[in-house]
Amino acid sequence: MRRAQSDAPIALLTDFGYRDHYAGAMKGVLASIAPDAVLLDITHGVPPQSIAAGAITLRESWRFFPSRTVFLVVVDPGVGTSRLPIAVETRAGARFVGPDNGVLSLAARDAGISRAVRLESTRHRLASPSSTFHGRDIFAPAAAFLSRGTPLGTLGSAVARIKPLHLPKPDGTANGIRGEVLYVDGFGNLITNISRKDVARLHSSFPGKQVSVRIRGGAPMKILNTYGEARPGTILATFGSFELLEIAVRDASAATRLGCGVGATVVARMARS
Secondary structure: OOOOOOOOOEEEEEOOOOOOOHHHHHHHHHHHHOOOOOEEEEEOOOOOOOHHHHHHHHHOOHHHOOOOOEEEEEOOOOOOOOOOEEEEEEOOOOEEEEEOOOOOHHHHHHHOEEEEEEOOOHHHOOOOOOOOOHHHHHHHHHHHHHHHOOOHHHHOOEEOOOOOOOOOOOEEOOOEEEEEEEEEOOOOOEEEEEEHHHHHHHHHHOOOOOEEEEEOOOOOEEEEOOHHHOOOOOEEEEEOOOOEEEEEEOOEOHHHHHOOOOOOEEEEEEOOO
16 A cells, blocks of 8 residues: 655765766665655765765755755765764754764754664664675665655664764954865866855955955955856856855866865955055
8 A cells, every 4th residue: 555655755975986886786775665765866976985075065955855855875984884874864854864974964964953863773774784885785775764754763773963074164364264175076166165154244344345366375366256257268266056165267177277176275355455
């Protein structure tokens, strides 16, 4: 008999890439347990082992999915170690399944954590889980059962607090803000930790002046509204969809052109009159 409530969508985010079978094997497990669930790929192109990139990608994605979505997240360089496998329920309705290494924490915090459990029920995982593929053997079954309506508490015991991820914050200077690149997207755009609000506060402190941006001590740039305002091949600064300041090159890769990536220093300061 058909269940009264349909299976919730399951959204996948991993660093598995698109060459190997790993993402496909997880989807096979999901389809076996929750055949009516809609499977949605956020990406499998997170840079390998980059917990920060996975966490940022999830944070910027989760709110655009239906409220009951189960997010299956596997960026897990510590697979098979003492790090816990967990599932998190939130006040916004989203559920997150993955390793307790910080990759879930930014999105779960924004969604409002209501409770979390350690995934330890043998009834809700595959037999004899591999020590190197928890995505297939532990996380995918848990996500599928949650999609079907299995209560969170049946998957394991309560976890008092999930592991946070502490991203670097920008520093204020006498007449500006010093930040750094947090994330490099597939276009080679260098996304920083300087927010639109940070720059707005800088404007309010120095009314009537323009803000200029430099990366690694390079030439100053104005902040443009769109990529298209710059000439092809020109380096530019703008606010992207993350609402964070980013350095880009019109029709090219800023990461390649500038030879820099995560950790590169970016400064926004008031331009000299």
